[in-house]
Amino acid sequence: MNRTFAVKAIALTIWGLLLFSPFLFQEVRQVEVAARIAVFIVLVASYDLLIGYTGIVSFAHTMFFGFGAYGVAIAMKQGDNTWGFWILGTLAGVLVAAVVAVLIGLLSLRVKAIFFAMITLAAASVALVLASQLSGLTGGEDGITYRSPDVFKSANKLLTDEEGKVLRIAGVRMNGKIAAYYFVFFTCALMFWMMLRIVGSPLGTVLKAIRENEARTEGIGYRVVAYRTAVFVIAATTAALAGAVYATWLKYTGPDTTLSFAIMIDILLMVVIGGMGTMWGAAIGATLMVLAQYYLRDLMEVAAAATEAIPLLPVLLSPDRWLLWLGIIFILLVYFFPAGIAGTIIRGRKS
Amino acid sequence: MTHPSLSTRDLTIRFGGHTAVNAVTCDFRPGELTVIVGPNGAGKTTYFNMISGQLTPSTGTVEKDGIDLTRMPASQRARHGVGRAFQLTNLFPKLSVLENIRLAVQAQAGEGRRFFTPVAKLTELTARAERYLEATKLADKAELPAAALPHGDQRKLEVALLMAMEPDIYMFDEPTAGMSLDHAPDVLDLIAEIKHDHTKTVLLVEHKMDVVRQLADRIIVLHNGELIADGDPGEVMSSQVVKDVYLGNAGELA
Ligand SMILES: Nc1ncnc2c1ncn2[C@@H]1O[C@H](COP(=O)(O)OP(=O)(O)O)[C@@H](O)[C@H]1O
Numbered sequence: 151m152n153r154t155f156a157v158k159a160i161a162l163t164i165w166g167l168l169l170f171s172p173f174l175f176q177e178v179r180q181v182e183v184a185a186r187i188a189v190f191i192v193l194v195a196s197y198d199l200l201i202g203y204t205g206i207v208s209f210a211h212t213m214f215f216g217f218g219a220y221g222v223a224i225a226m227k228q229g230d231n232t233w234g235f236w237i238l239g240t241l242a243g244v245l246v247a248a249v250v251a252v253l254i255g256l257l258s259l260r261v262k263a264i265f266f267a268m269i270t271l272a273a274a275s276v277a278l279v280l281a282s283q284l285s286g287l288t289g290g291e292d293g294i295t296y297r298s299p300d301v302f303k304s305a306n307k308l309l310t311d312e313e314g315k316v317l318r319i320a321g322v323r324m325n326g327k328i329a330a331y332y333f334v335f336f337t338c339a340l341m342f343w344m345m346l347r348i349v350g351s352p353l354g355t356v357l358k359a360i361r362e363n364e365a366r367t368e369g370i371g372y373r374v375v376a377y378r379t380a381v382f383v384i385a386a387t388t389a390a391l392a393g394a395v396y397a398t399w400l401k402y403t404g405p406d407t408t409l410s411f412a413i414m415i416d417i418l419l420m421v422v423i424g425g426m427g428t429m430w431g432a433a434i435g436a437t438l439m440v441l442a443q444y445y446l447r448d449l450m451e452v453a454a455a456a457t458e459a460i461p462l463l464p465v466l467l468s469p470d471r472w473l474l475w476l477g478i479i480f481i482l483l484v485y486f487f488p489a490g491i492a493g494t495i496i497r498g499r500k501s
Numbered sequence: 502m503t504h505p506s507l508s509t510r511d512l513t514i515r516f517g518g519h520t521a522v523n524a525v526t527c528d529f530r531p532g533e534l535t536v537i538v539g540p541n542g543a544g545k546t547t548y549f550n551m552i553s554g555q556l557t558p559s560t561g562t563v564e565k566d567g568i569d570l571t572r573m574p575a576s577q578r579a580r581h582g583v584g585r586a587f588q589l590t591n592l593f594p595k596l597s598v599l600e601n602i603r604l605a606v607q608a609q610a611g612e613g614r615r616f617f618t619p620v621a622k623l624t625e626l627t628a629r630a631e632r633y634l635e636a637t638k639l640a641d642k643a644e645l646p647a648a649a650l651p652h653g654d655q656r657k658l659e660v661a662l663l664m665a666m667e668p669d670i671y672m673f674d675e676p677t678a679g680m681s682l683d684h685a686p687d688v689l690d691l692i693a694e695i696k697h698d699h700t701k702t703v704l705l706v707e708h709k710m711d712v713v714r715q716l717a718d719r720i721i722v723l724h725n726g727e728l729i730a731d732g733d734p735g736e737v738m739s740s741q742v743v744k745d746v747y748l749g750n751a752g753e754l755a
């Protein structure tokens with residue numbers, strides 16, 4: 151119980167830092183990192199519903215993420231940047247995600263896990279090819295740049311002082327940028343909370359039962375293929391919503407920001423590092439990974455400079471080798487936290 | 502005589518060239534406890550698997566209360582009131598003992614699709630699960646993962662899952678196998694209780710002769726996949742057929 155509490159405390163601290171991050175970390179890059187962490191927590195948590203809770207291996211999560219992002223991007227590019235088109239794009243993206251998830255689910259969730267994984271891989275490849283082929287609509291490899299709704303424009307003054315200039319609170323301008331950040335934060339926090347409710351509900355126990363013993367779950371009266379399809383649809387639509395939110399924040403959508411297999415691998419690493427089947431672990435895994443991606447190079451630069459006098463070390467610590475060090479960190483994390491950080495804290499190292 | 506609640510007609514399954522269950526036709530009635538005996542490999546577990554839906558027969562049918570179950574998935578049969586405990590313990594190893602039972606309770610209550618209400622708020626489900634924990638004397642182990650239980654307790658949990666399904670048909674496959682003598686009565690008392698309800702249909706695979714004598718209303722004998730004897734326990738047990746089967750020279754009979 152205490153161990154679970156420790157994990158929750160870590161994850162809630164992360165959410166707390168995200169809540170205040172525009173005030174705590176005011177650099178442009180830092181705000182980018184905070185928004186990315188919030189979105190990836192949702193993306194990883196929704197993936198954990200599949201892989202960690204239900205034992206479903208899918209490689210199509212970035213495809214669903216992309217459906218939402220491209221939905222918003224195309225609607226705002228082809229239409230305009232009003233909320234009407236935003237809603238239209240989001241709904242279209244979520245609907246496509248739901249339909250594709252139902253189709254994949256009903257066609258292949260009753261077969262062997264490995265075959266299902268292959269189907270998702272194929273679907274994700276098709277989506278990637280389509281995105282680059284249908285360049286009239288998707289912008290191809292270049293992606294699409296568009297404007298997000300006007301409330302989020304930096305020039306939009308949310309609050310003004312008596313001279314009519316944008317008000318600053320604790321040095322932070324109350325403009326559209328901060329509105330955009332809190333839009334990302336609150337939608338992501340809401341989705342994360344909803345997923346916590348799902349895993350804590352009777353349905354959540356059925357999902358774990360399917361992972362543990364599919365045949366007995368069926369034997370006591372649960373139609374396993376229906377539950378699997380349902381959770382696949384829930385995860386897919388959540389990923390699509392996260393994509394729509396991220397697209398609104400970035401004002402750019404391309405294969406590299408949403409659809410690519412590189413992101414799929416990031417999600418897999420985040421869920422493994424955080425701890426599969428823990429939900430809270432998603433927050434920990436996503437945070438560590440995004441921070442490493444953004445700051446490991448900086449850190450190494452500092453370390454290389456500090457060790458300048460010592461032979462060999464500065465060479466090893468050269469920022470160009472940051473991927474090598476990222477790999478080493480992963481190996482160490484997996485070694486010391488075999489069930490992921492949250493999983494290992496909760497269950498101990500031996501289990 | 503009451504109508505049969507469960508019937509199998511010419512129930513047959515072949516694995517490759519081997520016929521594991523061969524044209525078994527049999528009726529089971531509410532309030533009746535039927536013990537199924539037969540040597541290892543006779544086809545008892547396979548017969549159960551076709552009734553509860555783990556296997557689909559090659560030919561023949563399974564009916565419950567006039568509804569044809571033959572092609573239904575196991576989950577649907579469970580919802581039609583066919584409950585089954587397994588010979589080889591078949592639990593949810595990493596889930597707690599309480600969660601194991603609550604799964605069966607919430608399936609029975611049709612609450613498995615609730616996806617937004619915290620489990621803690623559904624006190625009725627937990628209370629019901631706790632009743633089965635107490636009935637099987639597992640209450641003090643409620644929070645342990647099922648995998649951490651000793652073998653005897655896992656067998657009891659296996660039975661508790663079946664009880665929590667509250668079915669019309671109870672199928673026990675060697676429920677006390679490998680259980681110590683001080684634990685077996687816990688399970689047998691529960692089966693006796695179900696029997697005394699007089700509305701449930703109970704099928705029990707069991708080898709221990711004293712148990713059979715105590716509980717059976719009727720005995721059927723399977724041998725090489727065929728039903729070779731069916732009747733009153735005293736008669737069947739003293740019949741030449743059964744003696745031959747258990748002496749291992751029944752080949753001539755078939
Ligand atoms: N899935 C299966 N595939 C092939 N053979 C099987 C399968 N299930 C059972 N059998 C065979 O069917 C026969 C009956 O087995 P079983 O029903 O387990 O017997 P019992 O429960 O009476 O000991 C055995 O010869 C067994 O090897």
Ligand SMILES: [Mg+2]
Binds near residue numbers: 545546547588674
């Ligand atoms: Mg058997």
